[in-house]
Amino acid sequence: MKKKVLKFGGTSVGTIERIQHVSNIIKGEVEAGNQIIVVVSAMAGKTNELIKFSQDIDKNFDKRELDVLLSTGEQVTCSLLAGALIGLKIKSKSWLNWQIPILTEGEHSNARIINMNVSKINEYIKEGVAIVPGFQGVSKKGEITTIGRGGSDATAVAIAKLFNADSCEIYTDVDGVFSTDPNKIPVAKKIEKISYDEMLELSSLGAKVMQSSAVQTAMMYDIPLEVKSTFTNRKGTKIFDQQNIDYTKSVTGVAYSKDDAKITLIGVEDKPGVAANIFEPLNKSQINVDMVIQNISSDQKKTDITFTIKRDDLVKTKDILKNNKSIKFREITHNDKVSKISIVGAGMVSTPGVTYKMFRGLADEKINILAISTSEIKLSVIINEENTLKAVKKLHTIFELD
Ligand code: ADP
Numbered sequence: 001m002k003k004k005v006l007k008f009g010g011t012s013v014g015t016i017e018r019i020q021h022v023s024n025i026i027k028g029e030v031e032a033g034n035q036i037i038v039v040v041s042a043m044a045g046k047t048n049e050l051i052k053f054s055q056d057i058d059k060n061f062d063k064r065e066l067d068v069l070l071s072t073g074e075q076v077t078c079s080l081l082a083g084a085l086i087g088l089k090i091k092s093k094s095w096l097n098w099q100i101p102i103l104t105e106g107e108h109s110n111a112r113i114i115n116m117n118v119s120k121i122n123e124y125i126k127e128g129v130a131i132v133p134g135f136q137g138v139s140k141k142g143e144i145t146t147i148g149r150g151g152s153d154a155t156a157v158a159i160a161k162l163f164n165a166d167s168c169e170i171y172t173d174v175d176g177v178f179s180t181d182p183n184k185i186p187v188a189k190k191i192e193k194i195s196y197d198e199m200l201e202l203s204s205l206g207a208k209v210m211q212s213s214a215v216q217t218a219m220m221y222d223i224p225l226e227v228k229s230t231f232t233n234r235k236g237t238k239i240f241d242q243q244n245i246d247y248t249k250s251v252t253g254v255a256y257s258k259d260d261a262k263i264t265l266i267g268v269e270d271k272p273g274v275a276a277n278i279f280e281p282l283n284k285s286q287i288n289v290d291m292v293i294q295n296i297s298s299d300q301k302k303t304d305i306t307f308t309i310k311r312d313d314l315v316k317t318k319d320i321l322k323n324n325k326s327i328k329f330r331e332i333t334h335n336d337k338v339s340k341i342s343i344v345g346a347g348m349v350s351t352p353g354v355t356y357k358m359f360r361g362l363a364d365e366k367i368n369i370l371a372i373s374t375s376e377i378k379l380s381v382i383i384n385e386e387n388t389l390k391a392v393k394k395l396h397t398i399f400e401l402d
């Protein structure tokens with residue numbers, strides 16, 4: 001007998017037929033003698049639809065009320081799935097975030113799970129299947145909170161840890177983690193095993209198959225994860241501690257995202273303290289600067305500084321720069337039609353020439369690189385958005401991932 005956490009994403013519970021299909025998967029697990037806690041997402045598209053409703057009421061819809069609204073998506077699937085299991089004569093019960101409770105801290109729409117009352121559910125799973133809503137919790141003050149898009153993955157990992165589960169299985173609409181998004185690049189290959197570090201980089205850089213904060217928690221507490229398909233019986237991807245993986249390739253995967261924007265300050269004074277002056281107020285306002293490039297401009301004592309930030313922070317960033325008297329520049333420009341393309345691989349550490357190969361590949365496709373950043377196991381570039389898939393395809397091919 002094993003204690004298992006099974007998480008089903010939005011597409012997996014996207015229709016009534018699919019919920020019935022999921023209930024049969026769970027039935028199989030129960031018949032195999034396992035104790036089961038299920039975490040569900042809202043039906044595919046539901047969360048987006050609710051966000052749109054709120055925006056139609058007010059572009060600055062109240063944050064507390066938004067969390068109350070969004071948490072209902074998962075409430076629906078919890079109940080439907082428990083009902084489907086009961087229909088199959090499997091004892092089952094759903095809980096809402098406050099009934100458990102799932103305790104969170106932090107602000108609305110971006111809270112973190114910090115604890116959960118495990119006793120009731122631990123008792124219940126000895127005889128029935130517990131169904132728990134992903135993506136949400138309740139604050140110490142009793143307010144309903146959500147934990148960020150894709151957050152049901154984080155709920156599943158938190159439950160696996162708090163309940164000391166034997167396994168945490170993430171059921172989704174693809175067969176596992178691939179070398180790049182298989183829905184966009186069909187030659188992508190499924191990865192059998194991947195380290196936490198690589199998965200964390202891939203997730204943070206745009207591979208939405210796993211939410212990055214879920215991977216971070218799994219890594220911190222060494223909780224092995226398995227990502228697999230709800231719709232096929234193929235073996236999925238195991239995510240675990242890196243030491244057990246043998247690296248034959250320098251690059252494991254290619255990720256991309258369209259979340260960034262680039263800002264250039266033209267004609268900035270070229271003297272000590274100028275960069276500090278620019279980035280200090282941004283830091284104070286919790287704006288994360290990712291890549292920075294400084295070049296000498298034609299006018300001698302002046303320079304240009306280019307940097308990237310999250311696209312959502314663009315307006316706020318420009319306001320801060322324009323309104324701060326100690327920051328002097330001739331002109332400010334921005335480009336939000338950019339994408340970030342990244343190659344990730346623990347094997348990069350021991351393979352020389354990866355950087356050159358990436359730049360050569362992009363040059364051969366006549367793709368201009370607008371900014372670059374590197375770390376031990378990843379290399380990211382900013383390019384014009386229109387070249388995104390061309391770049392991903394090229395890198396996928398030259399790093400022998402096709
Ligand atoms: P769920 O609703 O099950 O949480 P998501 O939509 O959040 O599923 O994540 C699964 C999707 O992630 C896939 O349908 C796929 O398009 C996308 N994806 C992006 N990058 C990758 C990758 N490297 N491997 C697998 N899927 C990926």
Ligand code: ASP
Nearest residue numbers: 041047135149150151152
């Ligand atoms: N329903 C939430 C979302 O769409 C959480 C999740 O699916 O993981 O972001």
Ligand code: MG
Nearest residue numbers: 009150208209
């Ligand atoms: Mg997801």
